[in-house]
Amino acid sequence: MKKYNIAIVGATGAVGQTMLKILEERDFPVNRVLPLASARSNGISVSFRGEKLKVLEATPASFNGIDIALFSAGKTVSKELAPEAIKRGAIVIDNSNAFRMSPEVPLVVPEVNPEDIKKHKGIISNPNCSTIQMVVALKPLHDVARIKRVVVSTYQAVSGTGLEAIEELMEQLKMVLNGEDPKARVYPYPIALNVLPHIDVFDDTGYSQEELKMVNETKKIMNDDNLAITATTVRVPVMNGHSEAVNIETEEKLTAEMAREILSKASGVKVVDDPKSKRYPLPGDVTGSDEVFVGRIREDFSVRNGLNLWIVADNLRKGAALNTIQIAEKMVENAMI
Amino acid sequence: MKKYNIAIVGATGAVGQTMLKILEERDFPVNRVLPLASARSNGISVSFRGEKLKVLEATPASFNGIDIALFSAGKTVSKELAPEAIKRGAIVIDNSNAFRMSPEVPLVVPEVNPEDIKKHKGIISNPNCSTIQMVVALKPLHDVARIKRVVVSTYQAVSGTGLEAIEELMEQLKMVLNGEDPKARVYPYPIALNVLPHIDVFDDTGYSQEELKMVNETKKIMNDDNLAITATTVRVPVMNGHSEAVNIETEEKLTAEMAREILSKASGVKVVDDPKSKRYPLPGDVTGSDEVFVGRIREDFSVRNGLNLWIVADNLRKGAALNTIQIAEKMVENAMI
Numbered sequence: 001m002k003k004y005n006i007a008i009v010g011a012t013g014a015v016g017q018t019m020l021k022i023l024e025e026r027d028f029p030v031n032r033v034l035p036l037a038s039a040r041s042n043g044i045s046v047s048f049r050g051e052k053l054k055v056l057e058a059t060p061a062s063f064n065g066i067d068i069a070l071f072s073a074g075k076t077v078s079k080e081l082a083p084e085a086i087k088r089g090a091i092v093i094d095n096s097n098a099f100r101m102s103p104e105v106p107l108v109v110p111e112v113n114p115e116d117i118k119k120h121k122g123i124i125s126n127p128n129c130s131t132i133q134m135v136v137a138l139k140p141l142h143d144v145a146r147i148k149r150v151v152v153s154t155y156q157a158v159s160g161t162g163l164e165a166i167e168e169l170m171e172q173l174k175m176v177l178n179g180e181d182p183k184a185r186v187y188p189y190p191i192a193l194n195v196l197p198h199i200d201v202f203d204d205t206g207y208s209q210e211e212l213k214m215v216n217e218t219k220k221i222m223n224d225d226n227l228a229i230t231a232t233t234v235r236v237p238v239m240n241g242h243s244e245a246v247n248i249e250t251e252e253k254l255t256a257e258m259a260r261e262i263l264s265k266a267s268g269v270k271v272v273d274d275p276k277s278k279r280y281p282l283p284g285d286v287t288g289s290d291e292v293f294v295g296r297i298r299e300d301f302s303v304r305n306g307l308n309l310w311i312v313a314d315n316l317r318k319g320a321a322l323n324t325i326q327i328a329e330k331m332v333e334n335a336m337i
Numbered sequence: 338m339k340k341y342n343i344a345i346v347g348a349t350g351a352v353g354q355t356m357l358k359i360l361e362e363r364d365f366p367v368n369r370v371l372p373l374a375s376a377r378s379n380g381i382s383v384s385f386r387g388e389k390l391k392v393l394e395a396t397p398a399s400f401n402g403i404d405i406a407l408f409s410a411g412k413t414v415s416k417e418l419a420p421e422a423i424k425r426g427a428i429v430i431d432n433s434n435a436f437r438m439s440p441e442v443p444l445v446v447p448e449v450n451p452e453d454i455k456k457h458k459g460i461i462s463n464p465n466c467s468t469i470q471m472v473v474a475l476k477p478l479h480d481v482a483r484i485k486r487v488v489v490s491t492y493q494a495v496s497g498t499g500l501e502a503i504e505e506l507m508e509q510l511k512m513v514l515n516g517e518d519p520k521a522r523v524y525p526y527p528i529a530l531n532v533l534p535h536i537d538v539f540d541d542t543g544y545s546q547e548e549l550k551m552v553n554e555t556k557k558i559m560n561d562d563n564l565a566i567t568a569t570t571v572r573v574p575v576m577n578g579h580s581e582a583v584n585i586e587t588e589e590k591l592t593a594e595m596a597r598e599i600l601s602k603a604s605g606v607k608v609v610d611d612p613k614s615k616r617y618p619l620p621g622d623v624t625g626s627d628e629v630f631v632g633r634i635r636e637d638f639s640v641r642n643g644l645n646l647w648i649v650a651d652n653l654r655k656g657a658a659l660n661t662i663q664i665a666e667k668m669v670e671n672a673m674i
Contacts (some may be wrong), residue, residue, distance in 0.1 A: 149639050150639070151488045151584045151637075151639070153569075155492070155532045155573070173510050173514060174514060176510070177507070177511060188615045189615075193574065193621065194578055194619055194620060194621035195575060195582070197582070197618075197647045198612065198617060202612040202613050205636065206593060206610075206633065206634065207635055208612070215639075228638075228640065229586060229639050229641035230418065230637040230638065230639040232584075232633065232645055232647065234492065234582065236573055236574075237575075238531060238572075238574075242570075243534070244580075245490035245569040245571065247488045247567060247584075248456065256543060258543075263367070266667055275535065276539050278526075280534050282526060282532070282533065282534075283531060284526065284530060285529035294532050295534070296645050297543065297571065298543035300567040301565075301567065302488070302552075303486065303565060303567075306567065308569055310534045
């Protein structure tokens, strides 16, 4: 079996570290892993299969001989270096939002639109974390009953922002317990004992980019421009694991029981739904799990064909690193690389 | 001016303590305050206008000579003692959900349906905290554009559960910082660094009582059975201050600008809405404030006449103690007592 040379751009970040772990766990056919980051990470090592690998500065020449370049170092780095990687023959799978809405770039969640991968011209984009877990749960319902409208409110963990946000929350909790006022650096206001209805920047309509990503990316991944969506995205003081309260309206009637049955057979989904026995998905439980967990499945009696769902996933895994590697796996599986 | 003898049942709880503070702050015409609680609170004192008042055990005889009895000690106590208070000539304003949906009991938010007070037969119910802040913000919009449907997701603070939940969150945060696993007593799972889609008990349709309260109480307070509502209620690791992501559909078109203007003139509402300048309501900011704060006002492009709102309030004040005392104030103002 062919083995691949893999570059990880942003190897010292929260997602990059998770990528290394997942490549190892899933026994991806790796020949060589090349961890790359900015010059700031010079001298840092990361571990892979028991070995210490020195992190190198990402430059255009880094991609010589690379088969697959996994990018997770932000938009600017992707814009600058992804074309360099492609020029040198690598396939780029990009976690940033640099290319997601570009018409030539497929935006892929393997459980939802694996067939879009083959349209790629060198770059495949990985969707936003909050979008990925939602579409994994919605696609099987859409296939059966056609979803017309989605209203989603999110409860997003700080790990989605990165390691510095995880540290900030821990530091702020210490300050609170010491009776001090928590100080904010990463977020505009303290996140400890607070919730912030502010993820990414705002536009003139009052939406945040995170909210618009959920709207636009969902339509693109589901290949359905008529799917109506609105979103409110909120940061909560949780270390890892995004939660979403999702309300949908469908063309055809779906009872809660039908939805539970469809989802329990769906790829990548795990139904945890017995609230009377205190069984529902919790962000505190999902770290390290690959599945998208769905519970609190209820009919919404306020509309003809409505359902409420509570969707939780490990945003660093399925929301980012795992989905990226699943895209690479699909390409290997279908001899596209 | 007439002055009143006021009993507070549940005087040692989070809401009871806030009631004492608010009676003082607002200079309510008090002749005498009688703090009552269960036998467990024997020997405890509370302070009012600089005096220490001994908390007495609530018994039927406690209400002799009482004009207004403010109840906040749970459903069982209200069911047992409210009729005794009425029998002795007191007006009962009850914070529990013992009588809220009973047709003879008005359910009142003074900014929304003050006229319902006069239908009382001894008891007036104070709505659920999450309902109160929502209807204060929705009523002015309903009056202008007629709201047809509401989809709400909540981010509710632990103070809504009571003092023991505030202590539990603090203890769990200490455990987390000491590297221990947080232990849960009050909630079924740790609330520190977690969110729990579980408030009150669940019924067979999969809804929690908290969610059904938001649905049923809103219709009753707004005097509109056709108002369609669905809710997902979630506990978050915030000490005090409930937040709500509220999506509405209206009969008439409301632009975000129109909604902002209507709300900025509405009684009990404060608009904080300039997200580009990082101005939006935060639960961390509202403790001690009387207003319901509304921000993130945006048109929802997924439906013909849709709006998104972010509604935050001090759940112990406007969500409970303040609303109760505002009901009493209305009765005094209109010589109904």
